[in-house]
Structures are given as C-alpha cells and as structure tokens.
Amino acid sequence: MAGVRLENVYKKYAGTDKASVTDFTLDIQDKEFLVLVGPSGCGKSTTLRMIAGLEEISEGKLYIGDRVVNDVAPKDRDIAMVFQSYALYPHMNVYQNMAFGLKLRKFRKDEIDRRVREAARTLEIEHLLDRKPKALSGGQRQRVALGRAIVREPQVFLMDEPLSNLDAKLRTQMRANISKLMKRLETTCIYVTHDQTEAMTMGDRIVVMKDGYIQQSATPEVLYNNPVNLFVAGFIGAPAMNFLTGQLVEEGGAVRFKATGVNVEVPAGKAQLLRSKGYIGREIIVGVRPEDFHEEPVFIEASPNSIINATIEVSENLGHEMFLYLAGLGKDNVIARVDGRAGVRENQNIKLAIDMNKIHLFDKETELNILETK
Amino acid sequence: MNKTRLEQLSNLLNAPVVPKVLSAAEWESEGGRKHPDIGDFIDFHNVCRIITGLNGRQLEVIEIVSSLTSIEKQLLAWAIKQNNSRSISDASELEKQARGLGEWIEESLVSGQWRAEIPDSIELRNRLLDGMIPFLLQSEHVEEKEPGYNELEKTIRTFISDDTLLIPLKEHEWLILTTDRVLSEIETDGEEVPDSEETKEILSSLAEGLYDLVTGEWGGECHVAAGEPFIPAESLVRLVGTLRETVFLGRKFHVGMHVHLPWLVHLERLLSGIPEQVRSRFVEEMMGRPDLFTDPETISTLDAFFSMDCNVSETAKKLYIHRNTLLYRLDKIKHEAGLDVRSF
The missing domain is CATH 3.40.50.300 (P-loop containing nucleotide triphosphate hydrolases)
Known part of the structure; x- marks a missing residue:
C-alpha cells in the first residue's frame, strides 16, 4: 500500500x-x-x-x-x-x-x-x-x-x-x-x-x-x-447555499446585515470580527444554507433579530421535507428547506428566521470566506 | 530521435538541435538526393540537416544550427545509420516478416495500387488466406514510452487470440489481424454465427477493449479502427486504406473519440470530399461568417447532442456536464450562428 x-x-x-x-x-x-x-x-x-x-x-x-x-x-x-x-x-x-x-x-x-x-x-x-x-x-x-x-x-x-x-x-x-x-x-x-x-x-x-x-x-x-x-x-450542498448581497451597518451597538427584504442582526462574535476587518459600511455576500431557514414558531420566537418575510413562489414537497422557492429576498430566488409537515402552500406569505450562527460571510471582491481568512 | 537524445546531442555539439519533418521534394529542393536515405546530410545556410528516419514520403530530420566539420558530419551520419541498422538486425524473425509485409502495404498504398495482390515473396502470405478481423492502431506515444514490437505483439495475442498478427505500418501505426473465429466464441442470441449488426457491436467492443488495453498499459493517446471480417489475401491494401481513412475522418469529425468504425463515417466521408474552399464558402453564405463551429468543445457538444437524438438531459449526462451548462452552450450556438439546434 x-x-x-x-x-x-x-x-x-x-x-x-x-x-x-x-x-x-x-x-x-x-x-x-x-x-x-x-x-x-x-x-x-x-x-x-x-x-x-x-x-x-x-x-x-x-x-x-x-x-x-x-x-x-x-x-x-x-x-x-x-x-x-x-x-x-x-x-x-x-x-x-x-x-x-x-x-x-x-x-x-x-x-x-x-x-x-x-x-x-x-x-x-x-x-x-x-x-x-x-x-x-x-x-x-x-x-x-x-x-x-x-x-x-x-x-x-x-x-x-x-x-x-x-x-x-x-x-x-x-x-x-x-x-x-x-x-x-x-x-x-x-x-x-x-x-x-x-x-x-x-x-x-x-x-x-x-x-x-x-x-x-x-x-x-x-x-x-x-x-x-x-x-x-x-x-457543495443540494439545494445550493443561498447568496444574498447586502450591506453591513452599525446600529445601536450591533452590526446589521441589510439586503432586499432582509434586515438581520449579525451575532456578536461574527460582528466583532467584521469590525476588526473593516467591513462595516461595506457590501458583502451572506451565504445561508436552505436548512438554516426556520419556520418553527419556537425558533422564530427565540430569534427576533433574524426574522424575514417572503412569498412562496413554488413549493416542492418531497414528503419528509419541503423546498420553498422564496421571492422578495435578494436578487435571485432563495430556497428554504423546511419540514414536510409545515403545511405551507404556494403564493402564501411566510415568516422565517435565519439561524445567524450558521451564516457564511464572503468578501464581495475576493469571494473568500471572511471568517476563514486570516 | 527522442527528447533526451536530442538534448544529449545538443550538449555534445554545443549547438541547438531541432527535430523537423521534411517531404522528399523539400529535401531535394534544398540540395539533397532524389532518393534520400537515413544518414544523408545537407548544409543549408550554416545549418546542417541529417536524416534520422524515413516515414513513407516524409523524412525525419534533425537540424543542427552550427557549421560542422566534414568529419563531424560523417561521424554523426555513421552513428545514426548504426543505430538504425542495429534495431532492425535485433528484430525477431516474425517481426522482420511482419515489417516486410507492412512495407509492401505501404508501398502499394503510396503507388495507388489499392487492389494489389500479396506477392509470393511475402513470407506471411500463407497466414493471410483465412477470414480475419482487422484493427488499425495509431498511437501518439513519445518514443521512449512506445512499446517494442515483441511486447505489443505478445500483449495483443494474449488479449484477442494466439492466432493474431501484428504488422507495423508507418511509425506509431500498426495493423492487427486476428482470426475471425473470435466472433463465434462470443455468445450471440441463440445463433451460431452473429448477424451483421451483432458483429459490428462485437467489433466495436473489441476495439474499445484494445484501446483500453494499450492506453492502460503504456499510457498516451491512441486511436483504433476496426473493420468487418475479410480475407486479407484478397483485399489487404484496400482495407488498410479504408481503416486509415476511417481514423482520419473519426479524428476530424468526432473530436474526443478514440474508436472509429468505417460503417459510422459514411456521411463524414462525403463531407470530407468537398474541397475546403467550397465548404468555407457554403458556411459563410449560410451563416454569414466562415469561422463557426471550429472549437473542439462546440463540435463535441453538437456531436453528443445529435447522437442522443437532441435529448438535453441525456446529452448532459453523456458529457458529464450540468444540464444548464449544456443549455448555455446551445444558446451560445443559437446566438452566434442564428441556428437553434434544438428545433429543426
């Protein structure tokens, strides 16, 4: 060998x-x-x-x-x-x-x-x-x-x-x-x-x-x-990670990410890193995996700073899970993976929370992961 | 002469040594003999050219950019001749006979005698009276990685049948003749003798196997053509001509494919017969520009698309590309040529 x-x-x-x-x-x-x-x-x-x-x-x-x-x-x-x-x-x-x-x-x-x-x-x-x-x-x-x-x-x-x-x-x-x-x-x-x-x-x-x-x-x-x-x-990942291009702003001691239909708070640890790397005020790309959107009421209640509202354009029910094609967020379609029993339907407005601890942050110019770059 | 030897010679002479291929006519026009031979040399504008190999009508030449003395030139020519004669004298009896047959085939092809009958002087003639299956193998190995005759012959015999002949034609080109009994050894749908379509399918699989075998053992690129069973004594030269043309057409029209079959290139033969100028004019008149469909990616995409009956999913699968990548390529063709290949 x-x-x-x-x-x-x-x-x-x-x-x-x-x-x-x-x-x-x-x-x-x-x-x-x-x-x-x-x-x-x-x-x-x-x-x-x-x-x-x-x-x-x-x-x-x-x-x-x-x-x-x-x-x-x-x-x-x-x-x-x-x-x-x-x-x-x-x-x-x-x-x-x-x-x-x-x-x-x-x-x-x-x-x-x-x-x-x-x-x-x-x-x-x-x-x-x-x-x-x-x-x-x-x-x-x-x-x-x-x-x-x-x-x-x-x-x-x-x-x-x-x-x-x-x-x-x-x-x-x-x-x-x-x-x-x-x-x-x-x-x-x-x-x-x-x-x-x-x-x-x-x-x-x-x-x-x-x-x-x-x-x-x-x-x-x-x-x-x-x-x-x-x-x-x-x-890597299917459906692929969703990418949202938007701006980082400092508001009331917190860092917020703002894009079309999105206004969420970046967790403290990540925010500190973004500050130290001089990203505040700049445009970045945020990556969210489909499974990091949550429709469960418990999660939504616990995440008041990462709520988004969108319209379901298309839904694909695979039985155990559902893919929701959401309109109104960023420039392209965003796909969320939710429980197959979520009971949602097309053309319905839906409230979701993003698991902000799992988001990925990319430099818009170099396309490198900001959190992984020294 | 391989790269290492060229470098060694260049260091020895302290001058650049460049390999070239010249036609006999070019050689003659530069002052060489009408019937050139290995070791012949000429001086041309302070450059010395020496023939190191003969390949049909083409001459393999090394060009030494330096004024060599007469003794140096003669020594070099002598060394090249010795090297060439040693490789021939070391050959086995079978190899010599096979080379003799190969040379006769080559001469007959060059002189246009496609229907020539194998003369009695060819020692292998008696082995060519029964039905055989032909394969033409063209390799693109660098010299130091190319298998020797004996090694290749033994490998191919082990692969197909002991009743197989390996005949060297040009450099990097071999004709393989194997007994047609191989076909009857393959199970067919209850029939003792496979029908024509089954035979073609088997020949295609054998050619694929041969390709895998040669590349798997020695690496490099190679192309294989297979022909239907025939009796070599009756039409050997014509058969070699057909297989050579098949590889040429296959490489030209089916970029990326390595196994080529004469019964699959009828249209290609017809198209190839149209002079280049006429073809360019046709393309220009039809599309408004002459340079369409020239890059290998577009050609292989279209080739796969048509062979899969214009089925986008199947074509993408065959090409191992994403469906969207294929759609993008087809849209690009539509944009550039104004032709939508998805709807005729």
Whole structure:
C-alpha cells in the first residue's frame, strides 16, 4: 500500500496557453479515500489521468509511495483503474475478464484462480464467472470491472466516475458497496466525480477543483460547514447555499446585515470580527444554507433579530421535507428547506428566521470566506 | 530521435538541435538526393540537416544550427545509420516478416495500387488466406514510452487470440489481424454465427477493449479502427486504406473519440470530399461568417447532442456536464450562428 503525492503539478496541452491543471500540490495518505470533485472542465479527470500515467505531466513531480513515477508507464505504476466506460472484453467470460491483467503479467495459474475467486466472492458475482459480458446487467458489469481492478491488489485504486452509467437506485447501492469494499481492502483510493452527493458520502477527504486549481481540500464536514470561498460554498450542498448581497451597518451597538427584504442582526462574535476587518459600511455576500431557514414558531420566537418575510413562489414537497422557492429576498430566488409537515402552500406569505450562527460571510471582491481568512 | 537524445546531442555539439519533418521534394529542393536515405546530410545556410528516419514520403530530420566539420558530419551520419541498422538486425524473425509485409502495404498504398495482390515473396502470405478481423492502431506515444514490437505483439495475442498478427505500418501505426473465429466464441442470441449488426457491436467492443488495453498499459493517446471480417489475401491494401481513412475522418469529425468504425463515417466521408474552399464558402453564405463551429468543445457538444437524438438531459449526462451548462452552450450556438439546434 502507498500514499500518492503531487508536487506543483501542471498540465498544459500543446497549442493552448492556459494550463488545464495548475500548481496542483496534494499529499494523499496511504489507505485514504480521496475524492476529486468539481464542475465539467475543472481538471479533475486530467489529474487522475496524470496519476494513472495516461497523460504526460507537463511540470512537477508525482510520487507513488517514495518513487517518482512521472516517466513510469501505467502498467508499471502498480495502480488499478476503473473508469466510467467499463469496456469489458466481449470475447472473454467474467472469469477471463478478471484474470486477464494477471495473465498478462504472467502470474501463476493457481494464484490467478485464488485472486479471481476471492474477488468474485467479495463482489458477490461468483455465480456469473462463466458468463460473457453480453449476458450481464449494468450493475453486474460494473462489479466485474471493479473485480478486474481488485484482483491486481494494487497500491492505489483510481476511479473516474465509475457509477455514471448506472441508474439512480443502483448508483446509491454501489456507492455504499464501493465505500465498504475500500475500507475492507485498506487501499488508497482516488475517486473522481462531478456528483457532490457521491463526494460527500464516500470521501474521507474531498478536493474541490475549479479551472484547474484546487479550491479547497478538506473532510466533507469541513467543506460543508467552513467553505473557504463562494465557489466551494455554492458547489457543495443540494439545494445550493443561498447568496444574498447586502450591506453591513452599525446600529445601536450591533452590526446589521441589510439586503432586499432582509434586515438581520449579525451575532456578536461574527460582528466583532467584521469590525476588526473593516467591513462595516461595506457590501458583502451572506451565504445561508436552505436548512438554516426556520419556520418553527419556537425558533422564530427565540430569534427576533433574524426574522424575514417572503412569498412562496413554488413549493416542492418531497414528503419528509419541503423546498420553498422564496421571492422578495435578494436578487435571485432563495430556497428554504423546511419540514414536510409545515403545511405551507404556494403564493402564501411566510415568516422565517435565519439561524445567524450558521451564516457564511464572503468578501464581495475576493469571494473568500471572511471568517476563514486570516 | 527522442527528447533526451536530442538534448544529449545538443550538449555534445554545443549547438541547438531541432527535430523537423521534411517531404522528399523539400529535401531535394534544398540540395539533397532524389532518393534520400537515413544518414544523408545537407548544409543549408550554416545549418546542417541529417536524416534520422524515413516515414513513407516524409523524412525525419534533425537540424543542427552550427557549421560542422566534414568529419563531424560523417561521424554523426555513421552513428545514426548504426543505430538504425542495429534495431532492425535485433528484430525477431516474425517481426522482420511482419515489417516486410507492412512495407509492401505501404508501398502499394503510396503507388495507388489499392487492389494489389500479396506477392509470393511475402513470407506471411500463407497466414493471410483465412477470414480475419482487422484493427488499425495509431498511437501518439513519445518514443521512449512506445512499446517494442515483441511486447505489443505478445500483449495483443494474449488479449484477442494466439492466432493474431501484428504488422507495423508507418511509425506509431500498426495493423492487427486476428482470426475471425473470435466472433463465434462470443455468445450471440441463440445463433451460431452473429448477424451483421451483432458483429459490428462485437467489433466495436473489441476495439474499445484494445484501446483500453494499450492506453492502460503504456499510457498516451491512441486511436483504433476496426473493420468487418475479410480475407486479407484478397483485399489487404484496400482495407488498410479504408481503416486509415476511417481514423482520419473519426479524428476530424468526432473530436474526443478514440474508436472509429468505417460503417459510422459514411456521411463524414462525403463531407470530407468537398474541397475546403467550397465548404468555407457554403458556411459563410449560410451563416454569414466562415469561422463557426471550429472549437473542439462546440463540435463535441453538437456531436453528443445529435447522437442522443437532441435529448438535453441525456446529452448532459453523456458529457458529464450540468444540464444548464449544456443549455448555455446551445444558446451560445443559437446566438452566434442564428441556428437553434434544438428545433429543426
């Protein structure tokens, strides 16, 4: 087993001025499950492909364990890959598909057999070993693709959107299976996805990327609760965090945040920090997660300084919870997540309280989280 | 010559050494021989050019920006020739035979003899009389990472079948011929012999597998074309020409794809036959400007959108982008071209 280290790695394609991956430095611990996440074109797959050896590294160093592997061919990196298009070999049955990589590396037949059967047992596909890929369902094929990687017993697993071809139900199920499997195998895993739910539920640590740069690298909890900038705040969480642009004013010894339809008091601790950083009188962006709006009377009563009134334009009832699309706050629609039994309806005016202890404050110019910036 | 060797040579000569590709005609116009060979050199404005490799009608040349003495030039030419002859003499018997066949295919293609029959002098001829499946593999590996013939041959044999031939064509290009018995080994819907559509589906999967295998082992980019089963002795040259054209069309019209199939590029072949000038004029007349749809992102977006029958959600899923990103791109096309690709 081994960790992976990237030191100031760049990827530049011929004929382009802009790097696809810029100054990427990251230390991935042995046995860690690391998720690379970000929007399309952010460089996450390119980074994974560089680790796999499928793309040349333009600048910087890549270590697997203690070895620099920039110029080592993929087959000699001791990695196993599972990609979105799990091209199973159509002329081989499941057993042969799983055994192929070992056969190529001239493993002994009994060792191949041991590994294939063990992996098949782990993935619960023992009964499929004689079948050809054509006779398998999507989920079964995906498990065979995983099996093909597992039998290699690599130092590092690399997975690029391995669940994208599955339907939603199977994806949820396989998500849990992969997490469990990686914990059991105790192998380093680097997993690429554009799906932030996958990232949040699977990763020990998540790296959020945008335009080839690392935005933040942290545990799911830290990313959710302490995003370093506006991008991470908006990217992690569904529905996304609401952003309200407004002004901070000092009134009667308290700091208030005023935006269209919003006039709330900033808690003392945060207010002190804003004062010390010279934000009073300036425009900032306040981020509120949908679940930090409250319609419960007890909460409203206890939060007289953070009440807002809005009109429900659209409501989506998911049964256990409801998404309310509110008009009249800030420039865009604001989404609140409330209890499914709240009994509210569209076009109704609603009184809500914001949990001000959980708001996020962003500098309007730099888009950095004011509370996280030193 | 790879980057490391170029740097070594540059340090040794204390002069810049730059790799170039010239046509035989350019070589001749600059004072070179009509039939150039590896090790030939010419002086051109205080620059010495030496041929390091031949690739069909193209010459791989290094350009040394320095006035070398006659002895230096001769020593350099001798070293390059030795390096070239050593790699050929080290080759296995099978590799030599395969290279011989590859050279014959290449010569026939260059001279336009697409229907040429394999002469008796080609030693592998007897292995080309039964039905085979062809694949054309074009790689873009840097020289030091490219697999050797034996390594690649063994890997591909392990992958498909022992009854497989690997034939080097140009540099970074191989023809793979494997027995068509592979098809009957794949379970079909109760039939012993797969029908045409099933065969095409299997060939596509095999080509995908081949692509994954080559990139997974050696990294780098590569392109694979697959053809339908045929008897090589009857139409080998034409087949190679078709597969080469398929890769060319696939790369031109289906940016981002690595597996190309001749039966999927009929329209592309037709479009490609229209001269560039006529095409530009058509686009300019229809859209008012000639530079539309040229960036790879727009092309791959449209390609995916049409292949998913203009279904926005499915296209977004295929491209791994958010639905809104796709809608934004389609709106941008509408704004720039005045064409709404969502409604014909």
